[in-house]
Amino acid sequence: MLQVTINGQPRQFSAGLTINQALRQIAIEVPTLCHDERIQPYGSCRLCTVEVKGFGGLVTACNTQLRDGMEILTHSETVTGVRKTPSACWRKIIPPKPSRSFRKNSSTATSANTA
Amino acid sequence: MKGVIIGGPIIGMIPPHLIDTQLGFEELAAIGAGVGHGGVVAFDQNTSIPALVEHVFSFGAYESCGKCTPCRSGAGRIEELFTNALAGDATKADLQECRDLVVALKLASLCGHGTGLARFAESILRYYPTEIEPCFK
Numbered sequence: 677m678l679q680v681t682i683n684g685q686p687r688q689f690s691a692g693l694t695i696n697q698a699l700r701q702i703a704i705e706v707p708t709l710c711h712d713e714r715i716q717p718y719g720s721c722r723l724c725t726v727e728v729k730g731f732g733g734l735v736t737a738c739n740t741q742l743r744d745g746m747e748i749l750t751h752s753e754t755v756t757g758v759r760k761t762p763s764a765c766w767r768k769i770i771p772p773k774p775s776r777s778f779r780k781n782s783s784t785a786t787s788a789n790t791a
Numbered sequence: 792m793k794g795v796i797i798g799g800p801i802i803g804m805i806p807p808h809l810i811d812t813q814l815g816f817e818e819l820a821a822i823g824a825g826v827g828h829g830g831v832v833a834f835d836q837n838t839s840i841p842a843l844v845e846h847v848f849s850f851g852a853y854e855s856c857g858k859c860t861p862c863r864s865g866a867g868r869i870e871e872l873f874t875n876a877l878a879g880d881a882t883k884a885d886l887q888e889c890r891d892l893v894v895a896l897k898l899a900s901l902c903g904h905g906t907g908l909a910r911f912a913e914s915i916l917r918y919y920p921t922e923i924e925p926c927f928k
Contacts, residue, residue, distance in 0.1 A: 733897065758895050761894070765860055
């Protein structure tokens with residue numbers, strides 16, 4: 677069993693888990709976007725970053741293996757501040773609503789099918 | 792001379808008052824710079840620091856592999872903000888956005904490309920504030 681500290685609380689977990697898997701076992705949720713249980717963790721969105729004492733920066737919970745002795749902070753001021761930045765980047769590039777209809781019977785879809 | 796970059800461009804810039812820093816890994820890291828690939832680029836007094844930032848982040852955005860959000864989106868956004876600043880169209884809120892993006896690059900990037908861009912930007916904000924802040928009104 678691995679002995680770790682999460683948000684100041686000592687916890688025990690089996691070996692072989694990612695940080696995210698361990699957090700979900702104790703109902704602590706960190707935000708994710710690129711993560712899906714059906715595929716291998718990718719670590720792209722950086723939303724699931726958590727603070728681990730002794731590491732230089734933040735680590736992605738989705739694809740970082742839980743190790744014995746880790747001290748993890750999931751919602752520190754540093755982490756929550758950093759999470760806002762990727763979110764802000766996406767809000768700038770993703771339009772609030774589609775610029776054209778994607779419905780099957782729309783004229784756009786019809787012309788695309790005949791192209 | 793305005794400054795020197797050793798091993799850059801995605802590494803800290805060295806201002807004139809620190810030019811006597813010993814050329815060593817620990818010594819340069821202590822002032823926010825580094826050895827990197829060891830190449831030396833010096834900038835004369837005519838260099839525009841905001842234009843240099845735009846140039847470096849244009850390079851950084853182009854060379855980004857695109858995997859992690861802070862580098863993929865953040866580098867291009869910082870380039871855009873400095874393009875606007877050079878055109879006189881940037882606000883203090885834009886400068887704060889730059890600072891937030893630099894923190895995300897430093898702490899949440901996947902690799903040294905993003906963290907290197909952050910080191911460069913941190914050195915500029917630290918050593919050349921009088922050249923940067925007036926561009927953001």
